Amino acid sequence: MRLPLRHPPPGRDAPELRCAHLEALADAALGLALRPAAAVFTAQRSRGRFGNALQWHLGLEPHDGLAQLDWEDRIELKIITVWRRGGRIVCDKLKVCDLALDPWHKLSNVLWVFVDRLTRVVVGHRFWRLAGPARAALEASWRMDPHFDSPPLFVEAREQDDRQAPAYYVSSQWLRDAGIVPDDLHGVFPFDAAWWRDARASFRRAEPLFTLWRGEAEGQLRCPRCGGRVRAELARVREEGGSPAVHELSGGGECALRPHYVIDATRLPLGPHNPGRLELEEAVEGRLSEERVWRLTDRVIEPEDHLHW
DNA sequence: AACTTAGGCGGTGAACTTTA
DNA sequence: TAAAGTTCACCGCCTAAGTT
Known part of the structure; x- marks a missing residue:
């Protein structure tokens, strides 16, 4: 209305x-x-x-x-x-x-x-x-x-x-x-809302887990959380940036039951200093423990004068 | 048929307000 | 005072209607 x-x-x-x-x-x-x-x-x-x-x-x-x-x-x-x-x-x-x-x-x-x-x-x-x-x-x-x-x-x-x-x-x-949203932007991945919804519905509404692809050959990709094998359509990951994935069931525990998605690591954006490549990758893969979450404002020095103009 | 967009309604926990 | 109900701050998600 x-x-x-x-x-x-x-x-x-x-x-x-x-x-x-x-x-x-x-x-x-x-x-x-x-x-x-x-x-x-x-x-x-x-x-x-x-x-x-x-x-x-x-x-x-x-x-x-x-x-x-x-x-x-x-x-x-x-x-x-x-x-x-x-x-x-x-x-x-x-x-x-x-x-x-x-x-x-x-x-x-x-x-x-x-x-x-x-x-x-x-x-x-x-x-x-x-x-x-x-x-x-x-x-x-x-x-x-x-x-x-x-x-x-x-x-x-x-x-x-x-x-x-x-x-x-x-x-x-x-x-x-209005030109507010740029025509192109590094770090933006394809998103399929229907896949995302169904994936979450498949296991306790849990969000899919990400695995970064760094050029591994077919069958060589491992889950960064449990080490289990992760399979995805790698051609699609290379061309489009990401693809739904399947996690092997044996030994993975809850990790294996959750939905998975593989993305091309080279497509992640890299900031000028924070948080750094390694930490960004850990964060995306869900490997950043609670204690290691830091606040951006604590790392950016506040100037004496905010130079309002 | 497949895809895109506009339109409409939904979800969450904390903070706040009202009732018992 | 405690419990119960309501509002708030955030947009996100789904789908029917257009488009190609």
């Missing part, structure tokens, strides 16, 4: 707001795996868990964040989960804020963080402000019919379920047209 917009557009470009500390954090986040932190600090299967994990890494409290912008009330932080389909980078629509809040203010200055849907690794980011053609396209929503015109900004409400307040969303179409 779509409702009319409540807040009129500003009609002018937002001034650019920057913060040196946040820029340093964003740079350092490239190649950061979010699964370990999500597993430790957030609820299993909670929908916003990776957003919460990123907030934790950036040193933010999972606070209400009501009318204020996430970062020092200057810059809003938004995760865009991306995956690859037919060679292109795609994403879903994105919730902006509650209907009671002004979405134009929320979107005035945004740090978009791109996270791969398969590996939940940060693959890039973009600082952005509401300006130019992207703003014009979004503002056109104000005059559009919410139901028939497919506006890029819309309000979604629940028909009978009043547990959830109506909220502003931006369409995935606009995220691509």
